[in-house]
Amino acid sequence: xxxxxxxxxxxxxxxxxxxxxxxxxxxxxxxxxxxxxxxxxxxxxxxxxxxxxxxxxxxxxxxxxxxxxxxxxxxxxxxxxxxxxxxxxxxxxxxxxxxxxxxxxxxxxxxxxxxxxxxxxxxxxxxxxxxxxxxxxxxxxxxxxxxxxxxxxxxxxxxxxxxxxxxxxxxxxxxxxxxxxxxxxxxxxxxxxxxxxxxxxxxxxxxxxxxxxxxxxxxxxxxxxxxxxxxxxxxxxxxxxxxxxxxxxxxxxxxxx
Amino acid sequence: xxxxxxxxxxxxxxxxxxxxxxxxxxxxxxxxxxxxxxxxxxxxxxxxxxxxxxxxxxxxxxxxxxxxxxxxxxxxxxxxxxxxxxxxxxxxxxxxxxxxxxxxxxxxxxxxxxxxxxxxxxxxxxxxxxxxxxxxxxxxxxxxxxxxxxxxxxxxxxxxxxxxxxxxxxxxxxxxxxxxxxxxxxxxxxxxxxxxxxxxxxxxxxxxxxxxxxxxxxxxxxxxxxxxxxxxxxxxxxxxxxxxxxxxxxxxxxxxxxxxxxxxxxxxxxxxxxxxxxxxxxxxxxxxxxxxxxxxxxxxxxxxxxxxxxxxxxxx
Numbered sequence: 362x363x364x365x366x367x368x369x370x371x372x373x374x375x376x377x378x379x380x381x382x383x384x385x386x387x388x389x390x391x392x393x394x395x396x397x398x399x400x401x402x403x404x405x406x407x408x409x410x411x412x413x414x415x416x417x418x419x420x421x422x423x424x425x426x427x428x429x430x431x432x433x434x435x436x437x438x439x440x441x442x443x444x445x446x447x448x449x450x451x452x453x454x455x456x457x458x459x460x461x462x463x464x465x466x467x468x469x470x471x472x473x474x475x476x477x478x479x480x481x482x483x484x485x486x487x488x489x490x491x492x493x494x495x496x497x498x499x500x501x502x503x504x505x506x507x508x509x510x511x512x513x514x515x516x517x518x519x520x521x522x523x524x525x526x527x528x529x530x531x532x533x534x535x536x537x538x539x540x541x542x543x544x545x546x547x548x549x550x551x552x553x554x555x556x557x558x559x560x561x562x563x564x565x566x567x568x569x570x571x572x573x574x575x576x577x578x579x580x581x582x583x584x585x586x587x588x589x590x591x592x593x594x595x596x597x598x599x600x601x602x603x604x605x606x607x608x609x610x611x612x613x614x615x616x617x618x
Numbered sequence: 619x620x621x622x623x624x625x626x627x628x629x630x631x632x633x634x635x636x637x638x639x640x641x642x643x644x645x646x647x648x649x650x651x652x653x654x655x656x657x658x659x660x661x662x663x664x665x666x667x668x669x670x671x672x673x674x675x676x677x678x679x680x681x682x683x684x685x686x687x688x689x690x691x692x693x694x695x696x697x698x699x700x701x702x703x704x705x706x707x708x709x710x711x712x713x714x715x716x717x718x719x720x721x722x723x724x725x726x727x728x729x730x731x732x733x734x735x736x737x738x739x740x741x742x743x744x745x746x747x748x749x750x751x752x753x754x755x756x757x758x759x760x761x762x763x764x765x766x767x768x769x770x771x772x773x774x775x776x777x778x779x780x781x782x783x784x785x786x787x788x789x790x791x792x793x794x795x796x797x798x799x800x801x802x803x804x805x806x807x808x809x810x811x812x813x814x815x816x817x818x819x820x821x822x823x824x825x826x827x828x829x830x831x832x833x834x835x836x837x838x839x840x841x842x843x844x845x846x847x848x849x850x851x852x853x854x855x856x857x858x859x860x861x862x863x864x865x866x867x868x869x870x871x872x873x874x875x876x877x878x879x880x881x882x883x884x885x886x887x888x889x890x891x892x893x894x895x896x897x898x899x900x901x902x903x904x905x906x907x908x909x910x911x912x913x914x915x916x917x918x919x920x921x922x923x924x925x926x927x928x929x930x931x932x933x934x
Binding site for chain 1: 632667670671672673674691692693695696698700702704706707708709710715719720722723724725726727728767
């Protein structure tokens with residue numbers, strides 16, 4: 362395919378993905394807005410006012426970057442996993458498989474679609490947070506790089522999950538039993554410096570901790586870890602997951618007999 | 619004439635050890651209207667699945683208009699349109715979006731894709747339904763939608779797997795007319811079907827596949843010439859109450875009360891009419907029995923089943 366044809370195929374996948382999650386917005390865009398508003402009210406306003414200062418900021422300001430990142434991670438992942446698995450389930454994935462679209466364009470299209478929802482939801486949550494607190498940006502390039510790369514990474518994770526899934530249960534296992542605990546334990550609601558040494562060391566093995574802190578550094582200028590190490594880790598994970606996803610596509614794992 | 623499809627030594631063994639294809643060879647000339655016939659589980663869908671990249675082959679070569687699917691897959695796919703047996707579109711998307719999205723996968727720019735989608739949706743009587751979600755369509759409309767989607771990038775080879783399954787007679791006839799028109803305009807068509815009269819009415823060449831092997835691959839005419847006996851159906855003026863005794867031919871009364879006569883090739887019908895005349899039976903109309911291909915098909919498949927029958931374990 363020519364470069365122009367590849368671009369058309371790529372944008373077709375992306376537009377289709379965006380059309381999907383905007384068509385079902387009460388299932389995709391509304392719930393995170395409602396959930397995060399509740400987090401802001403309960404944890405930020407009601408409980409946060411009693412917690413006082415964390416990391417040099419009031420509690421509401423401290424948790425906002427983590428909550429934005431949480432919605433980006435969850436939505437980037439769940440968009441790709443549910444969309445691609447639905448295509449597998451309905452067999453409409455065959456529309457792509459019979460076409461000349463190269464595997465890397467299929468992957469790039471789905472990941473970009475997942476990023477569109479993740480970043481879109483992150484933007485909605487950011488706007489909502491402004492109703493509760495005042496946000497300043499400490500390091501804009503770090504904010505942009507961390508949020509975009511994290512979104513891409515979890516969209517890739519969702520893609521691999523969808524390739525491996527054989528039933529609907531399989532697409533909820535990872536978000537429920539892996540992503541949610543890691544996000545909650547990834548320093549969204551607290552600084553890991555509050556933890557005993559042992560649990561601080563354990564927390565350092567949680568990749569989401571680096572993403573939340575990298576993003577928090579970009580917004581507030583405070584972080585439990587070196588933000589450049591965070592960026593490096595995210596990039597390394599992206600490369601590994603992209604290679605795994607492309608190998609699965611080439612073998613037709615779960616999509617070709 | 620060049621070949622639209624060349625298959626050589628194609629084998630497929632599934633993960634559970636089932637050997638669906640046992641080394642088949644098949645050539646389909648450009649411009650042909652070709653039928654791949656066989657009973658359920660014979661290997662038809664596996665063959666078409668491999669050609670359309672939905673199934674990984676175990677061994678063998680497949681070329682579409684000379685493009686090898688191992689080394690030039692993208693070029694091969696550009697020339698191929700596929701209509702699968704089962705509905706495989708997103709049930710929640712609108713008809714127009716399904717067709718234009720498919721065009722986008724082939725790199726066709728939006729405006730051109732919209733024009734092509736309109737052309738085929740109009741031809742297949744779906745233009746009025748373009749804004750309807752696919753799940754709201756009737757079964758026949760869904761089949762036509764899959765044909766429009768397969769044609770939107772103007773493929774030179776169209777593969778249809780059971781295109782008229784579950785479609786009423788009127789719609790089936792209109793789909794036949796559409797496919798014949800496409801074929802006249804130069805599109806090579808390969809179809810699998812359970813309706814053998816469909817293959818007899820439409821196709822010029824036929825392959826019969828069973829147990830993963832090609833039993834016959836020849837022209838429809840040559841295939842039908844293998845029939846040494848042809849059956850004619852005679853409608854008589856008075857309904858017959860008993861089977862007339864005719865010399866040198868076998869006959870019977872069918873469920874509709876008409877007389878069916880088996881005539882050997884070269885025997886001619888004059889002696890039959892002379893005998894019926896002597897018996898005072900007046901024939902008012904006559905036709906050949908339509909399922910000639912069906913008879914031949916059953917004969918070939920039954921023979922193949924006997925030849926490849928393996929005794930079950932523990933059976934002496």
